[in-house]
Amino acid sequence: MSKLIEIRNLSVDYVTFDGRxxxxxxxxxxxxxxxxxxLAGESGCGKSTIAYSLMRLHRPPALISEGKILFEGRDVLAMNEEQLRNFRWKETSMVFQSAMNCLNPVKTIEYQFWDIFEAHGMVKDRKESIEKAKELLRIVDIPTERLFDYPHQFSGGMRQRVVIAMALALKPKLLIMDEPTTALDVVVQREILQKVYQLKEQFGFSILFITHDLSLMVELCDRIGIMYSGQLVELAPSKEILSMPLHPYAHGLGDSFPTLHGELQEMKGIPGTPLDLKNVPEGCRFAPRCFKATESCKIVDPKLISVSENRWVACHTPLEIQINN
Structure with missing residues (x-):
């Protein structure tokens, strides 16, 4: 498979009065x-920060300080404003966190579609915009007569599907979904994710799916990256993340979710608290919470390395077999 987007050594800082x-x-x-x-991990681990970086949506005090983002070989970080305008939504689009609250409450759905098409020069008049908008609503299973309604007239799940339709309006090659099912019940979550997967199969775009819910992610993703305190600590095929985790933090995340099949098992939390990024210690950032930490873990920060085909881990003492106790 050929690469669509490649992130190389990306670092993002927030500039504060106390320093970066x-x-x-x-x-x-x-x-x-x-x-x-x-991308999975606790709140504040850097998932959304990466997502915003891919489209260069950060504003001060955020600063992309190092690295490259290559989209089909083009450096996104080197694009000027005009190139960015063509890149955003046409090639990469995003469903934001709490997306169902992103719609303008005083404008009809039809107007908001028109705003997208007109801004990017995709239609010659309002009539063509309406036809394109109706086609997109059909794709996400919303009756076309609802096009002229206001957002408050839709349920949460329907608003979420409208936002997904808008994100797909310009037929992007990459769809970024930042916790797209937040605040929705599990039945609606499943319906929306099934629809997204169907659309991906139909149109062939790629997806970066961000959530803290590892069990939800396993059902949808091909590969999963585990984030901890701003670092990628494991990257593996989705099924292997739960069945054979290599990083102790990935193992802890798996133990934090209930099993859907088999005997009942006690869920276990990860001891300690997330790292204060203003006071990063030497060595591995997860060491104070890790049951396998050694003295070297407290001194040397492990790098993400390949341990087998399609598996990467940043750990001095990775788990070699599944731990059942």
Whole structure:
């Protein structure tokens, strides 16, 4: 499979009065064409910061301080404003966190579609815009007569599907979904994710799927990256993340979710608290919470290395077999 987007040694800082806080530290991974890659981890681990970086949506005090983002070989970080305008939404689009609250409450759905098409020169008049908008609503299973309604007249799940339709309006090659099912019940979550997968199969775009819900991600993604305190600590095929985790943090995340089949098992939390990024210690950032930490873990920060085909881990003492106790 050929690469669609490649992130190389990406670092993002937030500039504060007390100095810089590194929210993303030396992260590298890629997404192939037609692939779904997930990023999982606790709140504040840097998932959304990476997502915003891919489209250069950050505003001060955020600063992309190091690295490259290559989209089909073009450096996104070197694009000027005109190139960015053509890149955003046409080649890469995003469903934002709490997307169902992103719609303008005083404008009809039809107007908001028109705003997208008109801004990017995709239609010659309002009539063509309406026809394109109706086609997109059909794709996400919303009756076309609802086009002239206001957002408050839709349920949460329907608003979420409208936002997904808008994100697909310009037929992007990469769709970034930042916790797209937040605040929705599990039935609606499943319906929306099934629809997204069907659309991916139909149109062939790639997806970066971001959530803290690892069990939800396993059902949808081809590969999953585990983030901890701004770093990518493991990257593996989705099924192997739960069945054979290599990083102790990935193992802890798996134990934090209930099993859907088999005997009942006690869920276990990860001891300790997330790292304060203003006071990053030497060595591995997860060491204070890790049951396998050694003295070297407290001194040397492990790098993300390949341990087998399609598997990467940043750990001095990776788990070699599944731990059942």
């Amino acid at each position: 806080v590194r929210a993303v530290n030396d992260v590298s991974f890629h997404i192939n064409k037609g692939e779904i890659v997930g």
